Amino acid sequence: MNIKIENLSKIYGNGNHAVKNLNLNIENGMFGLLGPNGAGKSSLMRILVTLMKPSSGSIKVNELDIIKDRKEIRSMLGYLPQDFRFFSSLSTWEFLDYAARLAGMKSGKERRAAVDKMLEEVGLFEARDRQANKLSGGMKRRLGIAQALINNPKIIIVDEPTTGLDPEERIRFRNLLSTISTQDVIIILSTHIVGDISSTCTNMALLNRGELAYSGPPDDLVAQAEGKVWLVKATESEYMEINEKYPVISNVPTEEGWEIQLVADSINGYYGENISPNLEHAYVYFMESKLQQWT
Ligand code: ADP
Numbered sequence: 001m002n003i004k005i006e007n008l009s010k011i012y013g014n015g016n017h018a019v020k021n022l023n024l025n026i027e028n029g030m031f032g033l034l035g036p037n038g039a040g041k042s043s044l045m046r047i048l049v050t051l052m053k054p055s056s057g058s059i060k061v062n063e064l065d066i067i068k069d070r071k072e073i074r075s076m077l078g079y080l081p082q083d084f085r086f087f088s089s090l091s092t093w094e095f096l097d098y099a100a101r102l103a104g105m106k107s108g109k110e111r112r113a114a115v116d117k118m119l120e121e122v123g124l125f126e127a128r129d130r131q132a133n134k135l136s137g138g139m140k141r142r143l144g145i146a147q148a149l150i151n152n153p154k155i156i157i158v159d160e161p162t163t164g165l166d167p168e169e170r171i172r173f174r175n176l177l178s179t180i181s182t183q184d185v186i187i188i189l190s191t192h193i194v195g196d197i198s199s200t201c202t203n204m205a206l207l208n209r210g211e212l213a214y215s216g217p218p219d220d221l222v223a224q225a226e227g228k229v230w231l232v233k234a235t236e237s238e239y240m241e242i243n244e245k246y247p248v249i250s251n252v253p254t255e256e257g258w259e260i261q262l263v264a265d266s267i268n269g270y271y272g273e274n275i276s277p278n279l280e281h282a283y284v285y286f287m288e289s290k291l292q293q294w295t
Pocket of ligand 1: 012013014016017018035036037038039040041042043044
C-alpha cells in the first residue's frame with residue numbers, strides 16, 4: 001500500500017488555513033502523525049477518510065484518487081474516530097455484527113465467523129454478551145478498533161488512540177495495532193502523545209500550524225536533538241531564571257537545589273551536561289526552535 005499526498009491544502013469557510021501545501025508519502029506499516037492541538041491533524045484525517053474534500057492538491061491511494069475513486073477507497077478504509085460512541089442497548093457482539101453489516105458483509109454465516117474471530121483478536125470474546133456502553137474505557141477502545149478492522153481494511157486510521165486509557169491498556173492497544181501492522185496495511189495514528197509514536201511507529205510526520213515540520217523515522221528526529229538536551233544543576237534562583245528562558249522538560253529537587261532537564265542550543269552561564277535525547281526531547285526542541293523562543 002502507498003498513500004501519496006501532493007500539495008494538499010485545506011482552507012475552511014471562515015478562512016482558517018488548516019493544512020498548508022502538504023507533501024507526504026506513506027508506506028506499509030505504522031505511521032505516526034504528531035502535532036500540537038490545532039496543527040491540522042484532524043483536518044488531514046477527515047480528508048483521508050473521505051469525509052471532507054481538500055481545497056486543493058491531491059491524495060492517491062496506490063493509483064486511486066481520493067475524490068474520483070472515493071467509493072473504492074472507502075471500501076479499503078477502517079476508521080476509529082476520537083469520539084467514538086456506541087449505541088446504548090447493543091451487546092458487544094451485536095454491535096460488532098452491526099458494524100460488519102454496515103461494512104457490507106451480507107451473509108449471516110460469514111458475519112458470525114468474522115465477528116467471533118475479531119472478538120478473539122481484540123480480547124473481547126469473554127465480554128461478547130456485555131452491553132457495549134458499559135465496558136471499561138480500554139475495552140471500548142478495543143471494540144472501536146474491532147469495528148474499524150472487521151472488513152479487513154488496507155488503511156486503518158486511528159485518531160488519538162490512547163486518550164483516556166490507563167498505562168496497561170495503552171500498551172495492550174499499541175501491541176494490538178503493531179500485530180496488525182505486520183500485514184500489507186497502512187496504520188496511521190494521529191496523536192499529540194509522543195509516547196504513542198516512539199514505541200510503535202517506523203515513520204512519522206510532525207505537523208505544526210498546518211505545515212509539515214518533519215517527516216521520516218522517529219530516530220532521525222531524535223538524532224537532530226543530539227547535543228541539545230541538558231541536565232542542569234541549579235540553585236533555587238537559577239531555576240526561576242531557567243524556567244523563564246528555556247523549555248524545561250522535567251525538574252527534580254535535590255539537596256542543593258534542582259536538577260533540570262531542558263532543551264536548548266546552549267546554556268550560557270549555567271552548570272550542566274548533555275544527555276541523550278529521546279523523542280519527547282526532540283519534539284520539544286523541534287517545536288521550540290521553530291518558534292525561536294530562546295536565544
Ligand atoms: P488538530 O487535529 O491537529 O488539533 P485541526 O485539524 O482540528 O487540528 O485544526 C486545524 C486548524 O483548523 C485549527 O486552527 C482549527 O481551529 C481549524 N479548524 C478545524 N476545524 C474547523 C472547522 N470545521 N471550521 C473552521 N476551522 C476549523
